[in-house]
Amino acid sequence: MMRPLALLLLIPLTFVFGRDDLSDRIQKAKDAVLPALVHIQPIKEVFDAGEKRKIQVTGSGVIFSSDGYVLTNNHVVEKARYVLCTLTSREEVEARVVGLDPWTDLAVLKLDLKKAGLKKVPFARFGNSDRLKIGQVVLAFGSPLGLARSVSMGVISSLNRYFPDAGEMVSPYNLWIQTDAAINPGNSGGPLVDLNGRVVGINARAVIFGENLGFAIPINTARYVIDQLMKHKEVQRSWIGVTWQEIKEYRKYKKQPELTGVLVASVEKDSPAMRAGLRPGMVVRRINGKPVSAVYPEELPALRLFISSLPIHSKITFALADSRQITVVTEKQGKFSGDEFECEQWGISVKEITPRIAKNFQLKSKEGVLISGVRAGSKAQEAGVRNGYILKKIENEPVLNLQDFKTKYEQLKQSDKPCLLFLQSGNSNYFALIPGKNE
Numbered sequence: 139m140m141r142p143l144a145l146l147l148l149i150p151l152t153f154v155f156g157r158d159d160l161s162d163r164i165q166k167a168k169d170a171v172l173p174a175l176v177h178i179q180p181i182k183e184v185f186d187a188g189e190k191r192k193i194q195v196t197g198s199g200v201i202f203s204s205d206g207y208v209l210t211n212n213h214v215v216e217k218a219r220y221v222l223c224t225l226t227s228r229e230e231v232e233a234r235v236v237g238l239d240p241w242t243d244l245a246v247l248k249l250d251l252k253k254a255g256l257k258k259v260p261f262a263r264f265g266n267s268d269r270l271k272i273g274q275v276v277l278a279f280g281s282p283l284g285l286a287r288s289v290s291m292g293v294i295s296s297l298n299r300y301f302p303d304a305g306e307m308v309s310p311y312n313l314w315i316q317t318d319a320a321i322n323p324g325n326s327g328g329p330l331v332d333l334n335g336r337v338v339g340i341n342a343r344a345v346i347f348g349e350n351l352g353f354a355i356p357i358n359t360a361r362y363v364i365d366q367l368m369k370h371k372e373v374q375r376s377w378i379g380v381t382w383q384e385i386k387e388y389r390k391y392k393k394q395p396e397l398t399g400v401l402v403a404s405v406e407k408d409s410p411a412m413r414a415g416l417r418p419g420m421v422v423r424r425i426n427g428k429p430v431s432a433v434y435p436e437e438l439p440a441l442r443l444f445i446s447s448l449p450i451h452s453k454i455t456f457a458l459a460d461s462r463q464i465t466v467v468t469e470k471q472g473k474f475s476g477d478e479f480e481c482e483q484w485g486i487s488v489k490e491i492t493p494r495i496a497k498n499f500q501l502k503s504k505e506g507v508l509i510s511g512v513r514a515g516s517k518a519q520e521a522g523v524r525n526g527y528i529l530k531k532i533e534n535e536p537v538l539n540l541q542d543f544k545t546k547y548e549q550l551k552q553s554d555k556p557c558l559l560f561l562q563s564g565n566s567n568y569f570a571l572i573p574g575k576n577e
Contacts, residue, residue, distance in 0.1 A: 485516020
C-alpha cells in the first residue's frame with residue numbers, strides 16, 4: 139500500500155527539479171550571450187515624399203568575434219551614415235558598415251574598438267540551425283521598442299516557414315524559423331538562442347496584428363553571408379533570370395502524380411536564360427546532372443540558393459522533362475535597391491532602375507529613372523509628376539541612367555527656362571513642364 143503513495147510523492151518533486159533545471163539552463167544561456175548583445179542606433183539618410191531626411195532608428199545585433207564584428211539585419215543599418223552601438227556594459231562604441239545583403243536581410247558591422255579604448259569584447263558562438271526541433275525552447279535577445287538588454291522566452295513554433303517574395307518579406311534563398319518568443323520592433327538583428335547558449339537565428343520579423351508570431355533567419359544562412367560580406371563587402375551571386383514554381387498543381391494538370399522536377403514560371407527579357415532558350419512552361423528535371431524537384435513552395439529556396447551560389451560565369455546544364463538539354467552561362471546578380479538622388483529645385487527624388495525594379499514595374503528596358511517621391515507643393519507636383527512614374531527623357535534627350543540624369547539636372551536646375559519631361563506609367567505616356575528657376 140505504500141508504493142502508490144511513494145509514487146505520488148515523487149511526481150511533484152520531479153516537476154520541481156525539472157523547473158529548476160530549466161531555470162538554470164536559461165540563466166547559463168543568458169550569461170553566455172547577453173554580454174555579446176548590442177543595442178544599435180544608426181542615423182539614416184532616407185528619402186520621403188521627394189525630400190532627403192535624416193532619421194534615427196533602433197535595432198539590435200550580436201558580436202560574433204573578439205575583435206568586434208557584429209551581425210545584424212540589413213534593414214536596421216541600410217542607408218546609415220553613422221552607427222552608434224551600446225554594449226551590454228553600457229559603453230558606447232562607434233561602428234562602420236562592413237557589408238549589406240538585402241536578399242537575406244543580413245548585415246555585418248565592425249566596432250571601432252581602438253577609438254573606444256577597448257582591446258577585445260565578449261562574443262557569442264553560433265549553433266547549428268539545421269538541428270532545431272519544433273517545440274524546442276529558445277530565447278530572443280534584443281531591444282524591443284528601444285528597451286535594451288531584453289530577453290524573452292518561447293519555443294520553436296515551426297521550421298522551414300516559407301514566404302513568397304512580397305513587400306519587406308523578401309527571402310528568396312532561405313526559409314524562416316517561427317517562434318512564439320516575443321519579438322517586437324527593436325528586436326530586429328538580435329540573436330535567437332538555444333539553451334546551450336548558441337545563436338541559432340537572427341530575429342528579423344514580427345506580425346504586427348498577430349500575437350506570438352516572430353520570425354528569425356537561420357544562423358546557417360548567416361554563416362555564408364558573413365563570409366561573403368567580410369571578403370567582398372557584398373554577397374556575389376550568380377543569376378540567370380528565371381522565376382521558378384513548384385509543380386504541385388502542374389502534376390494535377392498533367393495527371394501525373396509522380397512527376398518530379400521544377401517548373402519555369404517566367405524568364406526575364408535579355409537574361410542569360412532567355413538567350414539560352416529556357417522558356418516559361420518548361421519542366422527541369424536535372425541541373426548539372428543532379429536531380430531537382432520542388433513539389434511544394436518550401437522547396438524553392440534551396441534551388442535558388444544552389445544556382446546563386448555557383449561561381450559567376452558558370453555553365454549550368456538544365457535537363458528538361460522532354461529530354462532536351464539547355465546550357466546557361468550565369469551572370470552576376472544585379473543590385474537589390476538602386477541609389478537615390480534628391481532634386482531639391484524641382485521637388486522630386488529619383489532612383490536608379492535596377493533589374494529588380496525593372497522586373498517589378500514590368501519595364502521593357504532599364505533606361506531612365508524612377509520617380510521615387512514628389513514633394514507637396516513643389517514645381518513637379520504642380521506639373522503633374524507622380525510617384526512611380528518613369529522619367530525617360532528631358533528636353534527630348536533620353537535619360538540613360540541615374541548618373542546621366544544627374545548631369546542633365548545639374549545643367550538645367552538653375553535655368554530660367556521651363557523644362558519638358560517625358561514620363562511613362564504602364565502603357566501611358568505623360569509630359570510635364572517644370573517651370574524655370576524664377577517662375
